[in-house]
Amino acid sequence: MSVKLICISHTPLLDFASPAPDVEASARAAFTQLADQVKAYDPTLIVIFGPDHFNGFFYDLMPAFCLGTRATAAGDWNYGPGTLNVPEAKALALADYCLAHDIDMSYSYRMQADHGITQPLDLFCDGQLDRYPVIPIFINSAANPLPRTQRVIQMGQIVGKYLKGLDERILIIGSGGLSHDPPTPQIHTASKEVQEFLIAGRNPSTEARQQRQAKVIAVGQGLAHGDKSLALALNPTWDKALLQRFKDADFNYLGSMTSEDIRLHGGRGGQEIRTWMAACSALSVYGEYHAEIVYYAPIQEWIAGMGMMTAEPMQQITRSFETSQDLI
Template identity: 75%
Template sequence: MPIKLICVSHTPLLDFASPPPAIEASARATFQKLADQVKAYNPTLIISFGPDHFNGFFYDLMPTFCVGVRAQAAGDWNYGPAPLNVPEDQALGLIEHCLDHGIDLSYSYRMQADHGFTQPLDLLCEGQLDRYPVIPVFINGAAAPMPRIKRVIELGKVIGEYLKTLDERILIIGSGGLSHDPPTPQIQTAPVEVQEFLIAGRNPTPEARKHRQSKVIAVGQRLAEGDLSAALPLNPEWDKDLLQRFKNADFDYLAQMTNDEIRRDGGRGGQEIRAWIAAFAALSAYGEYNSEIHYYEPIQEWIAGMGMMTAEPK
C-alpha cells in the first residue's frame, strides 16, 4: 500500500510573532503546498511522531515512547482542546507489534497531544485535527534523560514494519526541531515551584497557560530585536547538514549523535529531531526512498530553524 512522509518544524509562535512579510509568506505558502499534497493523497491513516513541551507529559510518570490509543489536543497555543480521530484497533496492533519485536513502549487512553502534534495536523489537514485517522506516537525530546538516537531509529523501523502489514494509504508525519532554544526549564536547575510544575503541571488554568506562553512570546520578541542573549542562536549549518542526512538516509551518522552534541549544536529544542529520525526510520522499512527539501529558513521571531521535507519509497 502507498506511503508518504512529511517532516516539518513547528513553532508555537506561528500566530503570535511576525517575521519579515516575505519570509512569513514563503513559510506559509510551503505549508499550504504540503497541505494540498495531503488533500490530493487523501491518507486513510496518519502516523504522527511528535514531542511534548510539558503540556501533556510530566515527570510524575515520563515515558520514553508513548502511543495514544485515545487522544485529544491539549489546548496549548489555541490548538483544541478537541479529540483526535485515533483508530483504537490499529493503535493497539502497533503496540502489540512493537512489544513482539523488542520495543517496550507506553500507551495512553487519555493522551494529551500538544502543539508538537496538533500544529502540523492543523496546517496539513485544512485546520481539522480529526480530518484523518491518526495514531500519535510521543517521543520524549524535552525531559532529561532522553532516549538514545539508536533506540529511536529502532523504534521507527519496527513501526515501519507494522505499517507494511496494513491495507491503508499511510502518511507519516514527523514534527520537531530543527535548531531552537526555547525557554524550557530543566528540572535539575529549576526552582522548587517550577520543579513541581514539571512534575505535575497537567491541566493548567487558562491564566497559568497564558502566563507561561507569554514568556515564550517575550523570548521571540527579544530575538527579533537582535538580543541574542535570550537563547542560543539558531544554527543554520547544523540544520542544513541534518536535512541532507535525512535526504541521504544516513542513519549510521544519526545513530552516533549524543544528547550533549544535540544540545550544544541545536539548543534545548534541537532534541526534538528524534521525531524526524523516527519518521524517516519508519519509511526506511520500505527500502530506499526519494526525498525533497521544500523549505528551510532560520526564523528568529519564531525561535526556530524552519525546515520542511517530503519523501516516498523509490
C-alpha cells in the first residue's frame, strides 16, 4: 500500500493559446515530469478531485460534492468522448463510507466529467482517459452558494480514511485554481437565455459547444498577441502564499478561508482551490507529508496562475529510504 499526491492547475486553453516560448516550454516540461512520475508509480487507483465549468453539473440539481460511480468525459475542449475506468464497487463503497461518516456525498451513475477532471488524466495517462482505475469526485466551485472550505477539508479527510484502508498504489489528484478570473456568468445577473443554460445546459450540440469555447479561445489568443485590454486578474503573490500553505499542511488557515476572501484575491476561478484542499486533507490522514512545489507561473495566455505540487507521507519516504539502504 502506498499513496502519492499531485495538485495541479488546469486550463482549457492549453492547446489553443501559446504563451512566450520559454514559458510554454517550462510548463510543458513540468507536465512531462509529472507524467513520468505517474508512469513510474503505476497507480492501481486514482482518486481525482475536480470542479466543473457548467459542462456536467448545472443548477437544475447542484450538489456540493458528487462522486462518479460511472463516468464519461463531457467532451469539452477535445477531451473525450470516452468512458472513465471507474471501479464501481470501490466507488460505491467510498460513497457509503462518506455517508456513514456524516459527509453527504452525492453520487452519479452518469457523471459527465469536464476538463477539470479529464485534462489531468489526459496529461498523465498518455491521452488514455481509461488507462488507470479512477474515482472522480466533483466539488462545486463555480455555482454559488459554494461549500464551505472547512467542510471541503472534512470531506477530504473522510475520503483519505477510506483510502488508507485499501491495499492499493493510490494517486490522489487535486485539479483546480490557482488565481484566475474568467468571465463566468452569474445566474442572478445573467440574461434569461444564459440563466436557462446555467440551469439545464447539459449535452449541448456540437455547434453550441464550439461557439461557447470560441469565445474563450478568442480571449486567450488575444492575450497571446498582446491585447492588454483583455488582461484578466492573476495574483502571483496570493498564489505563492497559498502554495506554501498547502506545502505546510496549514489546514487551520485553509479552513478559515471564505468564498468572499477567495473571490477578492483569487478571482472567480480561484474558488477551485477547494480541490487542492480536499486532496491535501485526504493525504494528511496518512500522517505528516513532504511536499514539493514543482512549478509556478502566472500565465495570462492560459488565463491561470499555473501551479503544480507533489507530496507523499514522511513515513513512506523514510520507509523507502530504509529499504533502499538495505539493498546496498
